[in-house]
Amino acid sequence: MGRFGLGGAWLLVGTVGLVGGCRTQILGGDTDTARGPADDSDGFTVDTSVAATMSLELLYPPYVMEVGEDVVLEGRIRGVDGPGFSASSDVDGPLSATLSADRAFAVPLDGLSAGNHVLTLTATHPEHADVVEELYLGVCAWPEVETFDDASLAGWSLYGDAVWDAGGWLEITTNAQSKSGHIYLTNRVVKPGDFEVSFDFATGGGGYTGADGYSVNIVAVPTVQDLETYIGATSNGGCLGYGSSGPCGSHPVTALHVELDTWHNGEFSDPTSANHIAIARDGDPSDLLVWAALPFEDLTWRRVTVTGRGTRLSIAVDGSVIASKDIPDFQFEGGYLGVSGSTGYAYNHHRFDNLEIRDRCEVP
Numbered sequence: 577m578g579r580f581g582l583g584g585a586w587l588l589v590g591t592v593g594l595v596g597g598c599r600t601q602i603l604g605g606d607t608d609t610a611r612g613p614a615d616d617s618d619g620f621t622v623d624t625s626v627a628a629t630m631s632l633e634l635l636y637p638p639y640v641m642e643v644g645e646d647v648v649l650e651g652r653i654r655g656v657d658g659p660g661f662s663a664s665s666d667v668d669g670p671l672s673a674t675l676s677a678d679r680a681f682a683v684p685l686d687g688l689s690a691g692n693h694v695l696t697l698t699a700t701h702p703e704h705a706d707v708v709e710e711l712y713l714g715v716c717a718w719p720e721v722e723t724f725d726d727a728s729l730a731g732w733s734l735y736g737d738a739v740w741d742a743g744g745w746l747e748i749t750t751n752a753q754s755k756s757g758h759i760y761l762t763n764r765v766v767k768p769g770d771f772e773v774s775f776d777f778a779t780g781g782g783g784y785t786g787a788d789g790y791s792v793n794i795v796a797v798p799t800v801q802d803l804e805t806y807i808g809a810t811s812n813g814g815c816l817g818y819g820s821s822g823p824c825g826s827h828p829v830t831a832l833h834v835e836l837d838t839w840h841n842g843e844f845s846d847p848t849s850a851n852h853i854a855i856a857r858d859g860d861p862s863d864l865l866v867w868a869a870l871p872f873e874d875l876t877w878r879r880v881t882v883t884g885r886g887t888r889l890s891i892a893v894d895g896s897v898i899a900s901k902d903i904p905d906f907q908f909e910g911g912y913l914g915v916s917g918s919t920g921y922a923y924n925h926h927r928f929d930n931l932e933i934r935d936r937c938e939v940p
């Protein structure tokens with residue numbers, strides 16, 4: 577939970593240089609003498625012998641937050657007893673807010689829509705001019721989940737045998753022998769840095785066991801033309817349509833791959849003869865960074881989430897982490913995201929759906 581208000585250090589809003597996104601306005605210009613108690617309940621002593629003014633105080637106001645994030649804007653009204661309080665956004669209108677007996681207010685921000693907001697906080701009192709605080713807040717968001725329910729596949733480019741299925745998912749190879757397919761999102765790149773990519777997959781239902789599998793790839797090339805050169809340089813079979821270097825070719829590339837491998841290739845250093853989910857890089861399936869065995873050749877949908885936080889890579893399936901490892905020299909470079917796969921003598925469906933990309937969050 578991102579909670580702006582912990583730590584006990586209340587900061588005075590309106591102090592020059594304190595919070596660049598805030599400014600305080602005292603409307604009307606008329607201040608009154610405080611009529612509060614001589615001993616304030618929070619330990620501050622109010623000197624009733626001098627003129628006092630009502631003020632709004634905020635603690636660590638956020639400048640940017642993620643859409644839906646559990647952030648609460650907190651602060652306090654000082655200088656008077658029995659004030660009123662309200663909050664609003666120029667984009668979303670009035671916001672729900674609470675004001676406690678000791679004049680602490682809380683404004684949950686998790687309902688704000690993505691975009692740039694001016695939040696207006698208003699303290700009212702029958703004997704004082706309103707005090708209005710404006711706070712500038714960016715609410716960032718990620719792309720919508722790609723459900724592949726629409727046959728148009730806007731933004732995607734298909735190569736080889738990859739097809740859209742009327743069930744509302746992709747078939748990367750089709751359920752037949754000696755197929756290879758690729759599909760890439762070519763109107764957006766995944767940004768470098770920390771990332772989280774989630775998707776549903778289902779494979780099986782074919783002929784013979786293991787065939788060969790597929791891979792989600794993020795390829796750091798500058799242009800779609802360079803991407804297509806890379807695709808053309810990849811090999812099939814155990815290279816799963818992503819291998820372009822090492823045992824699969826001589827086309828070096830900077831890339832990250834999430835293998836869903838159902839065929840044991842001893843010559844590629846497959847670490848197990850079991851089905852495995854693995855992370856490889858740079859077009860080389862023989863150098864796995866992280867892997868875990870998991871039986872999945874049953875045409876059952878499972879959800880995979882691959883997370884990169886600094887140098888730590890993790891793989892979760894249906895919400896449970898099955899592999900996590902720190903790779904000291906790992907650096908995620910981002911790039912074009914796609915899926916590749918291949919079949920040989922043995923074959924399977926290679927289905928893919930519900931892609932969710934969470935790279936650097938941006939304010940739209």
Ligand SMILES: [Ca+2]
Pocket residue numbers: 723724725743744745929930
């Ligand atoms: Ca779907």
Ligand SMILES: [Ca+2]
Pocket residue numbers: 788789814837838839840841846
């Ligand atoms: Ca393999």
Ligand SMILES: [Ca+2]
Pocket residue numbers: 835837846847854861
């Ligand atoms: Ca493998």
